[in-house]
Amino acid sequence: MKEFAYQRAFDVPGALALLDAGSDARFLGGGTNLVDLMKAGVERPARLVDVRGLPLNRVEPTADGGLRIGATVTNSDLAAHPEVRRRYPALAQAVLAGASGQLRNMATVGGNLLQRTRCGYFTDVTRPCNKRVPGSGCPAVEGEHRNHAILGASGHCVAVHPSDMAVALTAFDAVVSYETADGPGELPLTEFYVPVGDTPHRETSLPRGALITGVILPPAPVAARSRYRKVRERASYAFAIGSVAAALDVEGGVVREARLALGAVASRPWRARAAERALTGARADGEAFAAAADAELAAANPLPRNAYKVALTRNLMVAVLTGLAEEAAR
Known part of the structure; x- marks a missing residue:
């Protein structure tokens, strides 16, 4: 691992100042992804700014009836929070599906959103990878891509985003709040992640030097009846090969509102807008659900394997x- 400096921040302005004080610095939350990438030589920051001491570790109600989740809230605390479990159960389920208990105790909400792909070509510095070295190529297109993208990919990158939590947040129209030296800002999660296109090294639309301060969940009565389901190649801790976050409001056997997001199918959590449109006003039965899934997956462009x-x-x-x-219906 490359030698690096380490500093702690205790307030947001201090964290931003420390990041700006020198070149090639990174914010450090739980470190469950960043430190692994540093060990592999993928990430080589000269300095880490530890933000776990910032006062951003609470889940609080918003004035309009939603929730604000601080960026340093751990995954374990998020999944256990009674209001998250009651009002957004799919989010709690997604977090619990995402990692081992030890990792959830360390991992933070802000860090989870910024975790990077687990594509083997990305994490192997001896191989080309457009996400790691722009213009070097994407060997996964012709190589090992069994767990890679079927939606929204390009010839420049076919890796998938690994977060479970972000899939549920996407279904519920979450908004990411951040701070920069120029002031605060917000980004809807659907705009937070950048489509892969020909710049796979650009993963988010966060301004340079920005610090994620929290995630805002708007009020969503439909979310109270929601589920997250993940398919993986082994029952124990593993990344998804497919996942769905869904919420459904049904009255008289007809769908009044549906929320759907997919995981492990694209470079970012995939909001299933076509499926949602197909479901709204349809009968809540298997035929309509299959038709909605087909409407969404009509855009799929899978690779051979x-x-x-x-x-x-x-x-x-x-x-x-x-x-x-x-x-x-019960």
Whole structure:
């Protein structure tokens, strides 16, 4: 690992000042992804600014009935929070599906949003990777891509985003708040992640030097009946090969509102807008759920060895929506 300096920050202005004080500095939360990448030589910051001491570790109600989640709230505390479990159960389920207990105790909300792909070509510094070295190529296109993207990819990168938490947040229209030296800002999560295009090294639209301070969940009554379901290659801690966050409001057997986001299918959490449009006003039955899944996956462009993800994602969407509809009918 490259030698680096380490400093602690205890307030937001101090953290921003420390980041600006020298070149090639990074904020450090729980370090569950960044430190691993430093060990592998993928990340080589000259200085780490530890932000765990910032007063950003609370989950609080907002004036309009939503929730504000501080950036340094740990994944364990987020999943256990009674208001998260009651009002956004899919979010708690996603966090619990995301890692081992030890990692959840360390990992922070802000860091989770910024975690980077686990593509083997990205984490192996002996191999080309456009995300790590722009213009060097994407060997996954012709190489090992079984767990890679089927939606929104490009010839420049076919890696998927690894976060479970971000999938649920995407379904619930979460907004990321941040601070820079020029003042505060906000980004809807659907705009926070940049489409891969021909610049896969640009992963978010955060301004340079920005510090994530929290995530705002707008009020969403539909979210109270929601689920997160993850498919992985082993039952223990593993990254998804497909996941769905869904919420459904059904009255008289008809869908009044649906929220859907997919994980492990694209370079960012994938909001399933086409499926949501197909479901709104439709009968809450298997036929409508399958048609909605097909509408979303019509844009899928799988690679030779990951076409299984199309059927897997379709079946997963139908299963989760069916479970929610059955729950509504009780």
